[in-house]
Amino acid sequence: MYEKMKNAALWNLKDEPLEKQWSSKNTYEEIVARAEETPNKPAITFQIKSGEKDKAETLNWEQMRARVAQCANALHAMGIGENDVVAYVMPNCNEAVIINQGAMTAGIVNPVNPLISPEHIGGILAETGAKIVVTLAAFPKAEIAQTVIEALKYAPNVKTVLTVDLARYLSPPLKWLIPLLRPKVTWPANLEVRDFNAVLDEQPTELNFEHSGEDRVCAYFHTGGTTGRPKVAQHKYSGALYNGWLGKTLLASGDDVFICPLPLFHVLAAYPVLMTCLMSGAHLVMVTPAGYRGEGVFDNFWKLVERYKVSSMVMVPTAAAQLMQREIKNDVSSLRVALCGSSPLPVGLYNRFEESTGVKIVEGYGMTEVTCMISINPMEDSPKVGSVGYPMPYNDVKIFDCDANGDVKNECKIDEIGEICVNNPGVFVGNTYTEVDQNKTLFANEKYLRTGDLGRIDSEGYLWITGRAKDLIIRGGHNIDPAMIEDALAEHPDVAFVGAVGQPDAYSGELPCAYVELVAGSTATVEALTAYAKENIAESAAMPKYIEIMPELPKTAVGKVFKPDLRRKAITRVLDQNCGQYGVKVAEVTEDKKRGLVAHFDKVGACDEKGLAEAMGKYSVKWQLK
Secondary structure, X not given: OHXXXXXXXXXXXXXOOHHXXXXXXXXXXXXXXXXXXXXXXXXXXXXXXOOOOOOOEEEEHHHHHHHXXXXXXXXXXXXXXXXXXXXXXXXXXXXXXXXXHHHHHHOEEEEOOOOXXXXXXHHHHHHHOOOEEEEEOOOOOOOHHHHHHHHHHHOOOOOEEEEEOHHHHOOOOHHHHHHHHOOOOOOOOOOEEEEHHHHHHOOOOOOXXXXXXXXXXXXXXXOOOOOOOOOEEEEEHHHHHHHHHHHHHHOOOOOOEEEOOOOOOOHHHHHHHHHHHHHHXXXXXXXXXXXXXXXXXXXXXXXXXXXXXXXXXXXXXXXHHHHOOOOOOOOOOOOOEEEEOOOOXXXXXXXXXXXXXXXXXXXXXXEHHHOEEEEEOOOOOXXXXXXXXXXXXXXXXXXXXXXXXXXEEEEOOOOOOEEEEEEOOOOOOOOOEOOHHHHOOOEEOOOEEEEEEEEEEOOOOOEEEXXXXXXXXXXXXXXXXXXXXXXXXXXOOOEEEEXXXXXXXXXXXXXXXXXXXXXXXXXXXXXXXXXXHHHHOOOHHHOOOEEEEEOOOOEOOOOOEOHHHHHHHHHHHHHHHHHHHHXXXXXXXXXXXXXXXXXXXXEOOOOOHHHHHHHHOOXXXXXXXX
């Protein structure tokens, strides 16, 4: 893997026709190819508990191929055609991989985050028109079945539910206790509810229907994950295969072992990881249904690396921060690369991780709307820490100055900040979202998808993200739409204006905070607004961690809340609170042409520059000491 990433020639394949890079028409053909090449080699492994000696189930490539075929056959027999949708509301387990690929083979798969509210899950199921939902059977300490039952009130289009019982992964005596501890749930009487594995067992292990052979929509992935009204993005076979081909070409071989404690309802796990394994033959290891959130995962992580001889790990910055709090006592010499995405990685955390593990962190940039990957940092001896790397082969990345309609005023020069716009094989031009109106103004020059991120390209072609044109708050890799916070607080009779932004956080990257301007003469308190927010903001992750009442919010000439000033205010407050002990104070926060928002510290006493550097290394905020 390391040598692949360092091979510059592999980054210049764009001069060859894309259609020559792979011959498969769909993802199932790739699974068949792996089963023919190495039938007995491990394909996927899942262990429900996190211990280094806990029971695990491994499927080899032939077993996986057979199970995916049975899944696709079962769905086809239940009336699922190429334009029909099968959703899964599942944590990680081997069945999640099987339904991901089986549904993609028979029709369109729709992974749904089980952690969002029932109303949002139901809204997604209704928008995609899902006919079948695959989810967990009722299980101790899990609320997924109960959540889905509530969600189905909003999705009358769902006719069938297939349930997966995680008890089969447990060993006695705990396995024997599950029937006694299992919560009682009542599924709606109008639904057909069956056991997922029992349904598959009835089917032949060879695919018994034919594909059309067309490059069609095969997946619906919703954006966000903790807030607002998620948008639903459409992915085609070509985009999925493209991401797998990128991974096979630049990241992995059949000898690699990936450990991925990230959820399979997220594009990072579903494409750069799972599709890379499908196309390279690498082994995918999943630990606990909740991944990194699972009990004991962080404490046992380095033991698991040794157990499976992991060569590549996948993480987000919050996971990296947690892992750095655990001493490494195991043989992790097999580990070569740590792939990191979803949100900016603080430089200090980057350095600490590499010093502690000897492992290179490879930062990447992608998004749901482009079927994930856009750029990644090559494995150089002196990587450009803080950049999101070099655009991957066949990724045409432009920095445009666009108007509100997507019309390009001009293309930005080297190091000039503008909106990052992308065209690649994962971009479904003109049809990115299922809702037609959401595609309006989404494309620059009717070709390049507007990411909503602000950035620049330097003289060597490296991409740097400097801000966001859209005001998303990114909390630990989850996108929070500030409109959800603002709309809720604006309903309070004493509130005139609200501005919600992300404040820096050493663990989550950002946390939501809100600034409020009251109606003249009103006497609402922060405590009252906090209580109101708790009652009216549906998702706990979107609850503001800080609310401040201001005499007047900063506004533009047309009366719109001016959020850059609020971001500066939030940065100043957080950094003063957490860095004042080092003898400094934030003098100002400026907008730098190349770096975005930069916090400038003044010395106000005996300055501990080393302590300040270590503290600021936990934040993604750019800074400098005057």
